[in-house]
Amino acid sequence: MSWSERALSYVKKLSTVINHNHYLPFIIDGNKCGLIHRQYVQHFREKPELFDVSDESVQFSRASSKDCRSDTFNCFLVNLRDEETVSVLKGWRNETYSVFKDGFRSEILFDIERAAVGIIGCKSYGVHMNGYVHKDGQLMMWVGKRAPNKAKYPGCYDNIVAGGISTGYGVWDTLLKEAEEEASIPAEIMSAAKPVGAISYTIVNDYGTSPEVEFVYDLELPLDFVPKNADGEVAGFELMTVDQLKEVVVTDKFKTNCAGVVIDFLIRHGLVEPDGAPEYVEILNLLHTSHPF
Numbered sequence: 001m002s003w004s005e006r007a008l009s010y011v012k013k014l015s016t017v018i019n020h021n022h023y024l025p026f027i028i029d030g031n032k033c034g035l036i037h038r039q040y041v042q043h044f045r046e047k048p049e050l051f052d053v054s055d056e057s058v059q060f061s062r063a064s065s066k067d068c069r070s071d072t073f074n075c076f077l078v079n080l081r082d083e084e085t086v087s088v089l090k091g092w093r094n095e096t097y098s099v100f101k102d103g104f105r106s107e108i109l110f111d112i113e114r115a116a117v118g119i120i121g122c123k124s125y126g127v128h129m130n131g132y133v134h135k136d137g138q139l140m141m142w143v144g145k146r147a148p149n150k151a152k153y154p155g156c157y158d159n160i161v162a163g164g165i166s167t168g169y170g171v172w173d174t175l176l177k178e179a180e181e182e183a184s185i186p187a188e189i190m191s192a193a194k195p196v197g198a199i200s201y202t203i204v205n206d207y208g209t210s211p212e213v214e215f216v217y218d219l220e221l222p223l224d225f226v227p228k229n230a231d232g233e234v235a236g237f238e239l240m241t242v243d244q245l246k247e248v249v250v251t252d253k254f255k256t257n258c259a260g261v262v263i264d265f266l267i268r269h270g271l272v273e274p275d276g277a278p279e280y281v282e283i284l285n286l287l288h289t290s291h292p293f
Helices: 003-014 038-045 066-083 087-091 114-120 171-183 242-248 256-268 280-286
Strands: 023-028 031-037 051-053 058-060 096-100 108-113 124-135 138-146 157-159 161-164 194-205 208-220 234-241
Touching: 003 194, 003 256, 003 280, 023 038, 031 038, 031 096, 031 114, 031 208, 038 051, 066 087, 066 108, 087 114, 096 114, 108 114, 114 208, 124 157, 124 171, 124 256, 138 171, 138 242, 138 256, 157 161, 157 256, 161 171, 171 234, 194 256, 208 256, 234 242, 242 256, 256 280
Parallel strands: 023 058, 124 208
Antiparallel strands: 023 031, 051 058, 096 108, 124 138, 124 161, 138 157, 138 234, 194 208
């Protein structure tokens, strides 16, 4: 199997086709802001004082303000967590994501515990950065390796910097925070980071249903800079050649969405030739798919 065939097969993991028969829309004030898999619907049905559940939708209509919705929904989730009936809540983060009305930076409908995002299938947003150098005439990339105690994808390769955009943070704020925590990259070096686009996808796995957007930055690092983790979430870093990177990025050794960011980088930097990759356009399309709502 050629590299581009392997890359296409891997990128397809980021483009799950949603069977809407298995989901109910999650509605707030007439706004469709999520998809709840039927395996979770019963938990909402058991709380009629909070949710209106029909054969067509789950409506969260018992709270009228963002803060009230956030507090009410958090209490609902805490109870689910403490009952230990929903396995994804074992990864509780004490960190919230904002659920937006019309896309990123629009009106916030409520804030939700990060571990529960996959339960309601709402859109979430993150920022990832490719850190690379030119050494001895060749491009090389720094990649992190996730700590073995991470709740998701333990021990897998990751981008040098990556993180979800939590409540109250913007894209650049998140990138600076994650760069310092994950790789000890100082602000003066980070000032050279360039926004280069985004990837979008919907992934369905053991953690739930996740329509996601990852904003992407590139940073050419000084040759003498060596990343060091500061928050305990990264086991270490490796500097890889393009050949090494291409070999590992299409395997399960790499966190799935981070692999998408790296494949996007390889294409943008001309390290994948269209003439040698019949799957080139399909790979590009799958890195920029529309969400199911």
